[in-house]
Structures are given as structure tokens and as C-alpha cells.
Amino acid sequence: MGWSLFMQHLVNAISLGFVFGLVAVGYALVYGVVKLVNFAHGDVFMMAAYFMFYASVLFGFPWLAAVIFGVVMTALLGVGIEKVAYRPLRKYPRINSLVSSIGMSFLLQNFAVVVFGGIQRSFPVPEMMRKTIILGEVRIQAVSIYTIVFSILMVLLLTFILQKTKIGLAMRILSTDFDTARLMGINVDNTISFTFALGSALAAVSAVFYALRYPQIFPFMGQYPGSRAFIAAVVGGIGSIKGALIGGFLLGMLTVLLPAAFPEYSGYREALIFALLVIVLVFKPNGLFGQEAGEKA
Amino acid sequence: MILQAVEVERTTEPNVRQTVLKLEHVTKKFGGLVAVSDFNVDLKEGELLGLIGPNGAGKTTIFNLITHVIPVTEGKIEFYGKDITKLSTDRIIKLGIARTFQNIRLFSNMSVKENIMTAFHVHLKSDLFTAVAFLPKYREEEEFIQQKTWELMKEVGIEHLADHKSSSLPYGLQRKLEIARALATSPKLLLLDEPAAGMNPDETLELNQLILRIRERYKLTVIVIEHDMKVIMNISERIIVLDHGVTIAEGTPSEIQQNPLVIKAYLGVGDEDA
Numbered sequence A: 001m002g003w004s005l006f007m008q009h010l011v012n013a014i015s016l017g018f019v020f021g022l023v024a025v026g027y028a029l030v031y032g033v034v035k036l037v038n039f040a041h042g043d044v045f046m047m048a049a050y051f052m053f054y055a056s057v058l059f060g061f062p063w064l065a066a067v068i069f070g071v072v073m074t075a076l077l078g079v080g081i082e083k084v085a086y087r088p089l090r091k092y093p094r095i096n097s098l099v100s101s102i103g104m105s106f107l108l109q110n111f112a113v114v115v116f117g118g119i120q121r122s123f124p125v126p127e128m129m130r131k132t133i134i135l136g137e138v139r140i141q142a143v144s145i146y147t148i149v150f151s152i153l154m155v156l157l158l159t160f161i162l163q164k165t166k167i168g169l170a171m172r173i174l175s176t177d178f179d180t181a182r183l184m185g186i187n188v189d190n191t192i193s194f195t196f197a198l199g200s201a202l203a204a205v206s207a208v209f210y211a212l213r214y215p216q217i218f219p220f221m222g223q224y225p226g227s228r229a230f231i232a233a234v235v236g237g238i239g240s241i242k243g244a245l246i247g248g249f250l251l252g253m254l255t256v257l258l259p260a261a262f263p264e265y266s267g268y269r270e271a272l273i274f275a276l277l278v279i280v281l282v283f284k285p286n287g288l289f290g291q292e293a294g295e296k297a
Numbered sequence B: 001m002i003l004q005a006v007e008v009e010r011t012t013e014p015n016v017r018q019t020v021l022k023l024e025h026v027t028k029k030f031g032g033l034v035a036v037s038d039f040n041v042d043l044k045e046g047e048l049l050g051l052i053g054p055n056g057a058g059k060t061t062i063f064n065l066i067t068h069v070i071p072v073t074e075g076k077i078e079f080y081g082k083d084i085t086k087l088s089t090d091r092i093i094k095l096g097i098a099r100t101f102q103n104i105r106l107f108s109n110m111s112v113k114e115n116i117m118t119a120f121h122v123h124l125k126s127d128l129f130t131a132v133a134f135l136p137k138y139r140e141e142e143e144f145i146q147q148k149t150w151e152l153m154k155e156v157g158i159e160h161l162a163d164h165k166s167s168s169l170p171y172g173l174q175r176k177l178e179i180a181r182a183l184a185t186s187p188k189l190l191l192l193d194e195p196a197a198g199m200n201p202d203e204t205l206e207l208n209q210l211i212l213r214i215r216e217r218y219k220l221t222v223i224v225i226e227h228d229m230k231v232i233m234n235i236s237e238r239i240i241v242l243d244h245g246v247t248i249a250e251g252t253p254s255e256i257q258q259n260p261l262v263i264k265a266y267l268g269v270g271d272e273d274a
Helices: A003-034 A041-058 A063-089 A094-116 A142-164 A166-174 A178-183 A188-213 A223-236 A241-261 A263-283 B059-066 B089-095 B112-121 B128-132 B136-156 B171-184 B201-217 B229-235 B253-258 B260-267
Strands: A132-135 A138-141 B019-030 B033-044 B048-052 B074-079 B097-099 B189-193 B221-225 B238-243 B246-251
Touching: A003 A041, A003 A138, A003 A142, A003 A166, A003 A188, A003 A223, A003 A241, A041 A063, A041 A094, A041 A188, A041 A223, A063 A094, A063 A188, A132 A142, A138 A142, A142 A166, A142 A188, A142 A241, A166 A178, A166 A188, A178 A188, A178 B089, A223 A241, A223 A263, A241 A263, B019 B059, B019 B221, B033 B059, B033 B221, B033 B238, B033 B246, B048 B059, B048 B201, B048 B229, B059 B189, B059 B221, B089 B097, B097 B171, B112 B136, B112 B171, B136 B171, B136 B201, B171 B189, B171 B201, B189 B201, B201 B221, B201 B229, B221 B229, B229 B253, B238 B253, B238 B260, B246 B253, B246 B260, B253 B260
Parallel strands: B048 B221, B048 B238, B097 B189, B189 B221
Antiparallel strands: A132 A138, B019 B033, B019 B074, B238 B246
16 A cells, blocks of 8 residues: 555544544443433434434525534434433433433434435535545545544534533533532533533534535434444443543544455454454453543543 | 622621521421421521431431432421422522531542532533633632632641542541532531541541631531530530431530430430530
């Protein structure tokens, strides 16, 4: 593989890494605060793509407005799911919420099949995202650059919210102890709602870039990135924001670079990736940043 | 901004003391078990009430009811004349009630300083957007918090441990840190749950002075649950004795010490300490 080809693959890998990373952060945020693996997260991601699709194609929103509309709607959907499916179960054993989240996942998928239809739809890709940037011999998709830039902005924004704002502090406190948090005057319900809004909004942003990359959207499109991101969050150390991001990054890199490096084995891509991840977990059973699970970020 | 809130409502004449906390016929049942039965108290501003009784008498339950960690079964709780029986815990805390725990509950992975700052931050006015814009108000509040956190650490005597992990502190100091953290929420009413537990006699003596000092300085009304009679008898103005959820006696420390019911139920024979 030549240098220019390598650079192309690298940029591609980094951008996919960020997409998985942002979805994984959604898992980590929710897990960190409420200790729940939200299996519906991948389907929230899928819903985000449909919100944007309909805003753009059906209602004729300009592309950027459709994206913003999609992010807001997805955040609201996340808040709604928590209210309906998890909050009533909060005082019961955690396994109940887990099962509820699996149910919510099926519900969203089947809702999408019935209401949006099972056929694939073309996600609108604006002209500026279709461009290819040529630097000497290196050809880079514009969408990859946008993905990387916006993902970095999202990570910075998230870090700022967690570290510098009142609601971020409330989230960090909640991740250690609900009862004491209440006695510090924290509104637990509102903070959890915000956590779901934030996690879902991140899923929506990554859904935009995922759909720009693979512009066919369908009701089960959330499964693949959703399960990928969940694994990334576990490899990173579930509950750790940094871990989720790095886990996602690792997964995205492997997904692109392994078949690029060994094209003759590309059929074994999934097997190779998961073999590597199993090895990571054998040596670091709590994930790469698992020991920080309580601290997050 | 934060501690100043305490100054409000202090303008009444000292001899007409306002009622801070009023519990009327408060009852808590857990299934068939009556944890607290028909509990009544009218607590005046600045008062220091001791709550004693054998294990399982329902003392901590009363704290849990006041702060709505658990709901009351029957009865009414008023704070400065406002019915708080059904308010959520966070609202009650914001009105000005703070507590410490029998089993210390600090944020163990945070430093001493951070534990206190955390409690201040909850009252911050800054929302996401003022913080983003780095408006002067945000800066001002940050500085204010730094300064007040320092004051509180000095107040309880842990300023030299500011950057230590809270879990690395000895037991007695952890209790003091918990008191400092409770003060940071700028309470008018402070509920202390066995503050002397695990302390040696010297530390206990110091704690007595600390409680009296902070009551004066922050104009607090205080309820103390304590097993250590040296604490209760020395600092309380009034004592309520519970046994199996029932109030069996109420009075000044000397009255309580002579009450035959109390001696029978709680002090028992041979408790020369009392």
C-alpha cells in the first residue's frame, strides 16, 4: 500500500472511528449516570436519520435545518423513552430496565417498519459533502473531514458541559450516589432527562455523518453501529467517556484499516476485529479505562 | 450570594423566636411496622434539639421524613410556615435544610475541596449559556465559591487537607468534612446524624464546640441525633426521647436525666456517663 493510499484509508478510518465513538459516548453517559445499558440507543440513532430524512424530503427543510430539527427531535425522543420505559422501573432491580430497553429497541424498529416502511430510502447528501478533496496524490472525501471536525467540536462541547456547567456537575455527582445527590439539592429526574437528551443528541449527530457515508437508511440501520458502539463502550470501560471515545475510535480504525492492510482476508474482517477485542478484554477485564468508571470523563 | 441568604428573615426580635420546623402528628409505617408514631415538634429559630433513643427508635427515620428521602404515612411537616410534606428532596434542600449521615456519605473519589465546592455549585445561578459566554457573573461566582469553600474548610479545621482524597481522611475528619459540605448548601436548619460516632473523647469535645460555634456564626437551628451522652447533654437545650417510634419524654437535659421512663427505656442501670 502506497503512502497516499494509506493516508486516504487513515482519514477514512479516523472519521468512522469518531462516528462509533460518539455513539459509544451515548452508552457511556447513560450507563455512567443511571447504570443502565440502553439497548435502544442504536435505534434512537436510526430514528434520528428518519427525522432528518422526513424534515428534508417531505417537509422541504433546508439541509442544515433538517439536521438541527433531527437533533432536537432525537433528544426529545431520548427524554421520552426514559420517562416511559425506564423511569417507572428505576426503583426495581436494574435487570428490569435492561429488559425494558431491549423491548424499546424492538418497538422502535418495528414502529419504523410500519410507519416509515421497510424499503431503503436515500438520505439527502448536500453538494458540499459529495466533494472529494485532492491533495497531491491523496484523495479525501469531504464528508470525512466534516465528520472529524464536527466530532471534535462535539467532544469539546461535551467535556465543557460535564466539567464546567452546573448540570454537568449534577451528572457527575449523580454517577456516584443518587441519595447524596438529592441532599445536595440536585433534581435527579431532570438531570437524568438531560443525560438522555445529551446522549441522544450525540447519537443524532453521529447518525448524520453515518448516513452521509452510507446514504441508504432503513429501520434496522441502527443495529450495526449500535452494537459496535456498545462493544466500543465496553472495551473502553463502560461508564467512562474517554474510554467510550477511544474504544469507538479503535473499532472504527480496525474496521477500515484491517481489510485495507490485508485485502485477501477482508472476508474475515469481523472475526479479526472481535478476536482483537477479546484479547483486549482478557488483559484488561474492566476495559481500557474501566478503573475510572466511577469518575467518568 | 449564597450564605447571605441565611441573613434574610433574621430581623425579628430575638425574644419572639420564629418557628423554624414544625412536625404535626407525623407517622411512618413500613408495612405493619410503625417506625415513627405521632411525632410532634415545634422548633424555634436558633434552638438546638437533641434526639435520643435506643437503636431502632426511629431517629434517623425522622431525618429521612423531614428531607423527604422517604414519604410520611400521616402528618404534616412545615418549614418556616411552609408545608414541605410533599416537596421533593431537592426543593427542600434549596429551602434551607441540610443533613449529615450516620454512615458517612462523602463523594469518596473527590478531594476535600471538591466535596465542598460541589455543594456550593448546586446553588449556582450560572446556567450553560452564561458559562459558555464566560460572563463576569460566572467568574464572580467561581471566585465566591473558592473563597467560601476555603472559609468552611478553616471553620471545621481541615484546610490543610484541601487536596487530599476525602476517603483518605481519618473518620473524625470525614465527619467534619460532611458538616462543612452540609453548611455549603447554606442551610437554616442543620440535621446532624450521630456526628460523634467513631470519635475519641478529645475529638468529641472539639465537635461540641464546633457545633455551638457554627450555630452561632451561620445562625442555624440544629437537631442532633447522638448516642454519646456527653454530646447530647452538653449542647442540647431540649431533648426528645424516642423508643420504638413513640415519644416517651421531652424536656431539658436535666429533666431528661431524671425522668424515670427514660432511665428505664434508654439510659438503663449503671450509665454513669450520663
